[in-house]
Amino acid sequence: MEALALPSMNSLTISCSNLQKGSFANLPGTLHHCKFYGQSTLKFRPLHGTRHYQSNVIKMQSDSEDYELKQMRDMAAAKKRWDSLIREGKVKVLTPREAGYAIQLSDKTLLDVRPSTEHQKAWVKGSTWIPIFEVDDKVDPGTLSRKVTSFMMGGWWSGVPTVSYNSRFLSEVQEKFPKDADLILACQKGLRSLAACELLYNAGYKNLFWVQGGLDAAEEEDLAREGPQPLKFAGIGGLSEFLGWTDQQRVAGAKEGWGYRLVYSARLIAVFLAADALFIGAQQLGRYIQDLRSH
Numbered sequence: 228m229e230a231l232a233l234p235s236m237n238s239l240t241i242s243c244s245n246l247q248k249g250s251f252a253n254l255p256g257t258l259h260h261c262k263f264y265g266q267s268t269l270k271f272r273p274l275h276g277t278r279h280y281q282s283n284v285i286k287m288q289s290d291s292e293d294y295e296l297k298q299m300r301d302m303a304a305a306k307k308r309w310d311s312l313i314r315e316g317k318v319k320v321l322t323p324r325e326a327g328y329a330i331q332l333s334d335k336t337l338l339d340v341r342p343s344t345e346h347q348k349a350w351v352k353g354s355t356w357i358p359i360f361e362v363d364d365k366v367d368p369g370t371l372s373r374k375v376t377s378f379m380m381g382g383w384w385s386g387v388p389t390v391s392y393n394s395r396f397l398s399e400v401q402e403k404f405p406k407d408a409d410l411i412l413a414c415q416k417g418l419r420s421l422a423a424c425e426l427l428y429n430a431g432y433k434n435l436f437w438v439q440g441g442l443d444a445a446e447e448e449d450l451a452r453e454g455p456q457p458l459k460f461a462g463i464g465g466l467s468e469f470l471g472w473t474d475q476q477r478v479a480g481a482k483e484g485w486g487y488r489l490v491y492s493a494r495l496i497a498v499f500l501a502a503d504a505l506f507i508g509a510q511q512l513g514r515y516i517q518d519l520r521s522h
Contacts, residue, residue: 309421318424319436323445326411326438330450335409335436337450338400340423341461342390345415348461349442349454357399359414359423360390387464396423397430409434415462417441443475 312318321329329335330353337354339346342361350356404410410432414420417440424435442450442458452458459475471477 305422308425312425312428313437317428317433317435318421320439321411321436323438323440323442323449326413326436327445327450329411329436333409335411336404337411337413337438338404338423339413340396340420341414341442342388344388344464345461347454348456349452349458350461351413351442351458352451352453354413355403357396357403358393359396359419359426361393362388363391365391397426400427400432401430404432406431407434408432409436411436411438413438413442415441416443 309318313320326337330337330351337351339350339354339356340359341356342358344362346356346358410427412420412423412427412435414423417438420441421437424437428435438444443462445458447457450458454461457475457479460479463473463475
């Protein structure tokens with residue numbers, strides 16, 4: 228499985244990536260991994276119906292475990308399919324540098340399948356953007372619940388948004404490219420673009436190339452870039468980006484020197500000062516409310 232070099236799933240387990248049921252059924256484990264922490268309800272004990280409550284908690288834990296086992300099986304099955312596509316030569320593997328050469332010398336098209344939050348930060352010059360997953364902007368109760376869960380489970384730190392499958396992905400690709408087109412597919416880490424390769428291959432596209440490791444693996448000289456940030460920085464966000472605590476920023480900081488580090492050190496101090504001010508303000512408000520009640 229070295230050919231796949233799948234990225235860490237941390238960013239997927241802390242965010243509820245919402246796939247529409249049935250629309251992406253052949254890749255259920257790709258980006259539909261959302262841990263359900265039913266056991267957290269053990270912190271609350273009702274006054275009545277304790278036995279019924281405990282049985283519900285046990286059932287919730289069992290359902291959660293079954294769900295995670297299903298996700299593991301689905302991901303294992305997807306990895307086997309993707310490895311088969313590459314092993315059989317149905318999808319060709321390119322490094323970011325090789326992709327850059329292919330775009331310049333053979334006029335191949337790079338198809339960027341990242342969501343808008345990543346694409347708007349940086350993109351490859353001349354690329355075509357059609358996201359396979361897009362930020363879920365619906366405001367129904369189910370979506371809002373997933374967004375809150377995603378934020379609480381680490382979205383505040385990583386900035387990873389809640390996304391859903393773009394049901395128009397395949398039709399939009401078919402509108403722009405014939406079946407015999409040479410397409411180089413790229414995402415931020417290399418996982419979603421590989422899933423997109425499978426979709427397009429099954430739809431009749433046979434000249435497909437996959438950027439291994441995604442744009443995270445690209446150096447600045449590998450691909451002609453447009454946008455306000457380096458390609459490596461397009462996938463970071465949240466408080467970790469603000470404080471400069473991502474791997475990409477550490478590497479950049481080592482190259483840039485002390486000036487770069489001082490900026491993020493100042494931000495860290497500002498966060499501590501703001502937190503301290505909020506804590507003191509909360510204490511003072513509490514005392515004020517207590518004084519009002521005593522009078």
